[in-house]
Amino acid sequence: MWFRIDARSPTPIYQQIVDGIKEAVAKNVLQGGERLPSVRELAGLMTLNHNTVAKAYQELERERVIEVVRGRGTFVAEPGSTPDRAERVAHMKDIMKQLWVEAHHLQMTSQDLMTLMKSAVHEWDQERGREES
Amino acid sequence: MWFRIDARSPTPIYQQIVDGIKEAVAKNVLQGGERLPSVRELAGLMTLNHNTVAKAYQELERERVIEVVRGRGTFVAEPGSTPDRAERVAHMKDIMKQLWVEAHHLQMTSQDLMTLMKSAVHEWDQERGREES
DNA sequence: CTGCGTGTACCATAACAAGCGGTACACTTG
DNA sequence: CAAGTGTACCGCTTGTTATGGTACACGCAG
Structure with missing residues (x-):
């Protein structure tokens, strides 16, 4: 995987996922258009709850880091302007x-x-x- | 006062106190040996609970930013080496x-x-x- | 010594966030 | 159709934050 989760860290797990994926994208480890694991898949890999992964994906979509398509999956967004x-x-x-x-x-x-x-x-x-x- | 408190901020109030005092010390607005308001006094000025201010003071003492003397008050620490x-x-x-x-x-x-x-x-x-x- | 102000230590309470487990729904694709 | 997708709930537990209140040990000026 492109990052690690420290369950004993004071920073929330979903935030660690957000930071880890943002870092992977910034380092070109994850590239535009690439598909990410599904929420249940990533949750299974890291022994987390699917809701925790879903919360991280929603935050990443809000920051325009990934794009979500219902029924298809989530993908790394192409670089573009951010509104805020x-x-x-x-x-x-x-x-x-x-x-x-x-x-x-x-x-x-x-x-x-x-x-x-x-x-x-x-x-x-x-x-x-x-x-x- | 040397800082402001935003009750609607996601960062805890006691952390805002810590940050504010650390910034004031770093900017030489507060200087070594100077006395800080008592926990009840500062709590009264900013309409906070004395426990909240006390928590901030304990964190600042842990970081060697202030020095605490029971019965006398709290004072800005003189610069010195930090253990961690x-x-x-x-x-x-x-x-x-x-x-x-x-x-x-x-x-x-x-x-x-x-x-x-x-x-x-x-x-x-x-x-x-x-x-x- | 007395009284006051100091930091500190409790207690209980309320509110909120985080995380888990489970279930269910609408959607897309094969 | 079935399977996999994101999403939206529910209840539950845990920990943190912040409040209010009370109490104690200490230092100092009266």
């Missing part, structure tokens, strides 16, 4: 602020923070490149 | 990955992401500088 782009960018900035605050509590300078970020981003960019179609 | 530094840096990297994933779902390149981060950090650095003692 401004709100989502604003939310990213809020998270960046939390990073900045946390960094200073760990005695890191802003430059330290940017250096850490840059190296991490490079790492993920390379993982993404290896999956290029 | 490695875990907290790892957690920061997890959050950075979420930012990277979200950026690519919003059709942003990694370079776009770093540019946004850089400008945001500069903004907060300037706010921090204005409060310098």
Whole structure:
């Protein structure tokens, strides 16, 4: 599978599914048009309830990451514009602020923070490149 | 006060208090040794329960942001080493990955992401500088 | 010592989210 | 038709959040 589930994590299971699939799509491990397992199938593979998987799929559809067709299945969406782009960018900035605050509590300078970020981003960019179609 | 509480936010009230005080400390609005309102006082000011404020203070003490003296009050801690530094840096990297994933779902390149981060950090650095003692 | 304010520790209660198990329905496809 | 799809319910349990209230041990100024 493209991700792991930690039942003891404080973040909800359905959210871990959402994050895992979004990450797989961002890394090109899952590509546009590709079919995802059915809710019952994925639930069986990970020993979860089908309702939990269904909740994750609904959230992913709301974020335009997947497309759902009744009776056919769910598929990775083709990249397109998202309607609430401004709100989502604003939310990213809020998270960046939390990073900045946390960094200073760990005695890191802003430059330290940017250096850490840059190296991490490079790492993920390379993982993404290896999956290029 | 140094922060606001949004009762309709999905993030818990006690967590908003934690975030708000951590941000105020990071921005030098609150400085080392400074005394914070008592749990009942802060609860009264923001019309909250004293238990909710107490929970926030306990979390802040656990993170070494404040220091608590029974019978005297709570004070902003002087900067010092944190015991679980490695875990907290790892957690920061997890959050950075979420930012990277979200950026690519919003059709942003990694370079776009770093540019946004850089400008945001500069903004907060300037706010921090204005409060310098 | 007394009284007050401090953090802290309980108790009970209500509301909500998460997750599970089960059932059922409308839909598409072979 | 039958099988598989997403979806929508129901009830139930668990844990978290937040409230209200009471009580205790501590430090300090009177």
